[in-house]
Amino acid sequence: MTCPICRYETEDGKYCKKCGARLITQDTSVIADLPEQGATPQIHRVRQNVSSKVEKPRVIRDESALPMYTPPDIPVLTASRQYSEESVKANPYWTSLKLYGQLYGDYFLKGLRHPFRAASAIEKSQFLYAIVSMMLYVLLLPLAMYAATQHEWGGVSQGTFADHFLKPVMSISIFFILLNLFIFTAIKLSFNPAVKLKEVMTRFGSMLSIFIVLYMVSFLCLVMNGDISKMIILLTFLCTVMTVPLFVMTSYKRRVTSGLDPLYAILLVYAASMLVLSLMGSSVIESIIAPL
Structure with a gap:
């Protein structure tokens, strides 16, 4: 087993015989996975940000492609207003x-x-x-x-x-x-x-x-x-x-x-x-x- 500190080849045990550092025996797989697990949220956030930045223009483009909304006319008021304006214009005398x-x-x-x-x-x-x-x-x-x-x-x-x-x-x-x-x-x-x-x-x-x-x-x-x-x-x-x-x-x-x-x-x-x-x-x- 190689010591992670001094790189001394030693037999199986919990401590290095040369520097006395503790040897990693059982948690190696767990620790090895830690960097990947720690990087995963970062990668996810980066992908989420990139995807949001990429999708936002697409959404805006889609909204601009939609037809414009026009409110319905009010027939009574519009007709009366047009009639009054036409009557004033048509009958000034x-x-x-x-x-x-x-x-x-x-x-x-x-x-x-x-x-x-x-x-x-x-x-x-x-x-x-x-x-x-x-x-x-x-x-x-x-x-x-x-x-x-x-x-x-x-x-x-x-x-x-x-x-x-x-x-x-x-x-x-x-x-x-x-x-x-x-x-x-x-x-x-x-x-x-x-x-x-x-x-x-x-x-x-x-x-x-x-x-x-x-x-x-x-x-x-x-x-x-x-x-x-x-x-x-x-x-x-x-x-x-x-x-x-x-x-x-x-x-x-x-x-x-x-x-x-x-x-x-x-x-x-x-x-x-x-x-x-x-x-x-x-x-x-x-x-x-x-x-x-």
Whole structure:
């Protein structure tokens, strides 16, 4: 047996006779296997790491080769959104009309709740809404009288629809234009020399809301009594001529002291209005008062 320390050849025994080192007899096979057993986990780890490094790109390659996942569409929301977008794109005029209708409704309600306050705080940018209110007034007055006469007589005996509706519309439109010019001149002479006609007409239109509603009420009164309807129409027209010019003028603060006195300015507006009505009597006054 060879000593593992000094390489001395000795007989069988537990210790070397030359150096005294212990001889390995029974555990030789076990110890010989130790390096292999110790290396096995290392080799396994190395193989595992190498295999993981090699397989990882393959997995990524496989994932990239898979088809992309696309979530399903939501049909209700998508369809409604597309419909709304297409409707907005296809109907820009309807969208604008709806917006202006909402703005005019706000303008009309403010004039109905607080006419004098709304006229005092009105802006020139609302001139278009004032024109709409004037047009409604001009159309509703002859239409209300035409409906009242139709209800009483069961049909207009003389004249046509043009005589009882279209001609009064033209006459009242001219009268309103002249009335605004009279108010503008009176304000310029007695209240504010820097006033603009557009601003005066805007305030004038904002005060017509209550009278437009009264004409609509006259249509409802036809169900109960035609005479009540005609009295409402006549009083509404007279109140418009007497009150609206007064409140439009007094909605301005007086900035001149040497100008015309406000009382005389208001009286001049009334006098000019009555003069115009007398000259246009055949088309305005008769169409309103004659059926009463």
